[in-house]
Amino acid sequence: MAEGVSTPQEIDALWVELWSGNRSGPASMMDAVGLETVALIEQHYIKERGLPAAHVDFLRSYIDAGRLGAKSVKGGLHPTGTTIKAKGEARCWHDNVHAPEKPLSSGRILVGSANGRPLRELVTGLVTPDGIGVSLRAGRIFWTSMGVPSDNDGRVCSCRLDGSDVRDIIPRGRLYFSDREGMRVWRAGFDGSRLELLVQTGDRGREEERADPARWCVGVTVSPATGHFFWTQKGESKASQGRIFLAGIDMPAGADAATRRDVECLFQRLPEPIDLEMDEAHGVLYWTDRGELSDYGLVSRGLHEAIGLSLDLRNRHTYAADLGGTVYVADMDGGHRRKFYDDCRSFAGLTHVPA
Template structure:
């Protein structure tokens, strides 16, 4: 990989759990790490030269974790050990605060920590205990951050194909004197969604993007919507459809591209508006998280 080169880093949850990278056209596939425990969310800290990812572990057990490697796969280390987070899903690296944010599905929370795994915090909790855990409307999956406006976004996916999914928003920090279970600043941005999964936020256009696994026509799609449009919120715009259980989502605002993965093993590329869609990889196993980055010069 040459200096300044664009790369996509992605996760395969099948085949023993792999982390790999490719060029934006799908060429030059390079396996970086194997032996991940159902990897799901991925983030890259270009400045430090690190790749982070979440391991779901066994979803019925409290054994999720977060790991890190160098860009070449060296120095693999566990950042958040098993048991601290239940079933970590999408992972977001926030460069200004230098924090990791993630959704904890069966843990029913949104969490963050420092890059070395210290200062683990629960920011939102949607349920507690086994009875709440059986209610999939409490499951937090996707996560995105808008530091400039001080906002945290997350998805609550709901049961499969039930049309009970939501995209939520709160402040980045817990309001003074409040608890993670009853935050007064939580609002519902979009509801009655088929099954929203991963999120990305484009700060330049104040636009939220997400994948949805639910039934067609609104499900198995990639979508976008402005977060605070003049005149009030509008229905989401479908950018891609006919996905095979869409999961991962990556934005390249400068290059005006969106990248999407699905459990069917494909990676798709399109314009930010969904124009000129291409299938750049096929039959790659059960693909989950994906991130776009430019390697340092």
């Protein structure tokens, strides 16, 4: 394609004809995954193996024009809608992204149930919402907003349990808990007060550090019983650079987020860890990973870009959400897994609220 010898349509048609078990060709698969994600993965291979970069340069022409693939209204290698199938139609493993018309400002907070009752919109029109949590004691829902990817405008938002009184509790430019591209972990009170920087893994003012996904902090969970909090640093996409760290809830005397010496790397060489939760009673840490090859205990696989995770410790269930628009429930060991929402718009974070 980069040399103008063939088109995405011709390549996909040839692929499907030669390998009849596939419904999608490579161009459609790349559109479904996202061209910027494909470019990031390929950049890793180029760096590690000394490969030529012409194909990434070709993809960059699409990315720079805002043609990111199925999730973009401008389309990708194919025109808009080619890799999106209508609800209820058969779709292949890679057709896992559902593109809203305005992807940066059409986020929603949804309420559902494991019995599969229809999803109810609680809050709409949000800018890239991500992680989410609920405090029944405070009577509020809290979520992070990633903001516009090219800007330093992330925030933490909150609303009442009925979706009213939506407000920013941590102003733009900062995130509660993890600030991915900011390379930081924060904490604050439910009202946004007592904001405290806990971990600083890089300097945003330095391009080489800001552009290093191995420094990006993603998921966070707290274990009061052990006196620690845990977080993920994802690394390049599916490059086995991911790590999980822990540090003390209390900051060591005389230390700050960049100099504290109680940080410990718990797991490393993970494909791409994202969200995580702790089962304190059994001393088990669970996490989602967008890759599947791992040296650690695999509970469930085959999710379409796993993101959100929540544990129902009372009933011994795990809940997970993926970018393919599916929410799953399973036993703590991965058994009896089932989908109770499927073929929806891409999900990010989720949280379980006890009945």
